[in-house]
Amino acid sequence: MKKELTIKLNDKSKVEIAGGYPLITKDSLEDIDSLKEEGTILKLTDKQGRFVAKGYYGNQNKGVGWVLTRKAEEEVDQAFIERKLIDALRRRRDFFNDPDTNAFRLFNGEGDGFGGVIIDYYDEYFLVSWYSEGVYSFKEQLVAALHNVADFKGIYEKKRFDTKGQYIEDDDFVAGERGEFPLIVKENGVNFAIYLNDGAMTGIFLDQREVRQAIKEKYAEGKTVLNTFSYTGAFSVAAAIGGAAKTTSVDLAKRSNAKTIEQFSVNGIDYESQDILVMDVFNYFKYAKRKELKFDIVILDPPSFARSKKYTFSTSKDYTNLMKEAIAITEDRGVIVASTNSASFGMKKFKGFIGRAFKDLGRKYTIVEEYSLPPDFRVDPKFSEGNYLKVLFVKLN
Numbered sequence: 001m002k003k004e005l006t007i008k009l010n011d012k013s014k015v016e017i018a019g020g021y022p023l024i025t026k027d028s029l030e031d032i033d034s035l036k037e038e039g040t041i042l043k044l045t046d047k048q049g050r051f052v053a054k055g056y057y058g059n060q061n062k063g064v065g066w067v068l069t070r071k072a073e074e075e076v077d078q079a080f081i082e083r084k085l086i087d088a089l090r091r092r093r094d095f096f097n098d099p100d101t102n103a104f105r106l107f108n109g110e111g112d113g114f115g116g117v118i119i120d121y122y123d124e125y126f127l128v129s130w131y132s133e134g135v136y137s138f139k140e141q142l143v144a145a146l147h148n149v150a151d152f153k154g155i156y157e158k159k160r161f162d163t164k165g166q167y168i169e170d171d172d173f174v175a176g177e178r179g180e181f182p183l184i185v186k187e188n189g190v191n192f193a194i195y196l197n198d199g200a201m202t203g204i205f206l207d208q209r210e211v212r213q214a215i216k217e218k219y220a221e222g223k224t225v226l227n228t229f230s231y232t233g234a235f236s237v238a239a240a241i242g243g244a245a246k247t248t249s250v251d252l253a254k255r256s257n258a259k260t261i262e263q264f265s266v267n268g269i270d271y272e273s274q275d276i277l278v279m280d281v282f283n284y285f286k287y288a289k290r291k292e293l294k295f296d297i298v299i300l301d302p303p304s305f306a307r308s309k310k311y312t313f314s315t316s317k318d319y320t321n322l323m324k325e326a327i328a329i330t331e332d333r334g335v336i337v338a339s340t341n342s343a344s345f346g347m348k349k350f351k352g353f354i355g356r357a358f359k360d361l362g363r364k365y366t367i368v369e370e371y372s373l374p375p376d377f378r379v380d381p382k383f384s385e386g387n388y389l390k391v392l393f394v395k396l397n
């Protein structure tokens, strides 16, 4: 049995949480000091002691826990977790039935009714990411629940406990059979090499599936494509398969070179016909300007925050400048794919950064498409900040 603690909400949070808001923050509680052990079940009441909701205590960058139910009698036990999983599996039926895709998000935290934990599906393997010590205390129950309600070959995990979501290095195997890596998964017919037991990241960001598909199907044909902050080159591979004349991938991380070669190779593309550069994108912009290089498509997908030897980049401060650099090396009528995963601002502000860049340069543009999270990254309608992804296809007029 898990420990339980009755704790009072202040008046404002009582209204919000009763109305569906799922996050418990420090500010929402009257007596934050009574929180002791992560994983404790919290019975949240109003100041008069009347029941409002049940959740758990788990420190995460976003808050100190998540609401799990607003029914006083509902127990948070293995059966509860099984019910959430069954719902989540049912909502992904189309993904399970899609012969061209076998990598997607199976369970998206609060969007699927249990904040702090996500499960990704990679061709019959589950990857569970835990975002607090508190949610990790449900591990035994979650694993047992998965055995009861889902079919899989094996389970791996990523512990991202500290408040910055930092990954804790470990053997990440949990249950079932061990996989052989790279695992070759499919996304809309494109192959990707995946590693579930090799550090924090797997080799692909599943949330960009629709963007990769759009590049492949609607934009790449016959075009020159520059992919900045390219990581394993997933956008470049999509573009090459979509018929790009040539792709250029630029990333600072040394390992990105071998990783990108691998992603091209598992798709039967000769990587030597593509450019893969290990360098700072800000230096690349300078180089491209000096050489008067221009691209039909430029992809910008920076991390929210990055520091290299010479430059510090923070999305909310520097996106406009990044965009100006991109505009300078994009052909007239070319397209910039501007992406950010920063949860600290919304689409409106992001469009503001883009608009500012064009205004400063005295250029005109049209936003031809916009994307946010795909449906497997289910968002709680009462927690729209969970929909962090913003991608704009911007055409230079």
Ligand code: SAH
Pocket: 204, 205, 208, 228, 229, 230, 231, 232, 233, 234, 235, 250, 251, 252, 253, 256, 279, 280, 281, 282, 301, 302, 303, 306, 307, 308, 311
């Ligand atoms: N666009 C990628 C994901 C990008 S992750 C995809 O869709 O798969 C962010 C990447 O930016 C990391 O691989 C990191 O190495 C790289 N990076 C961070 N700062 C950089 C810089 N100044 N120049 C080049 N790459 C950088």
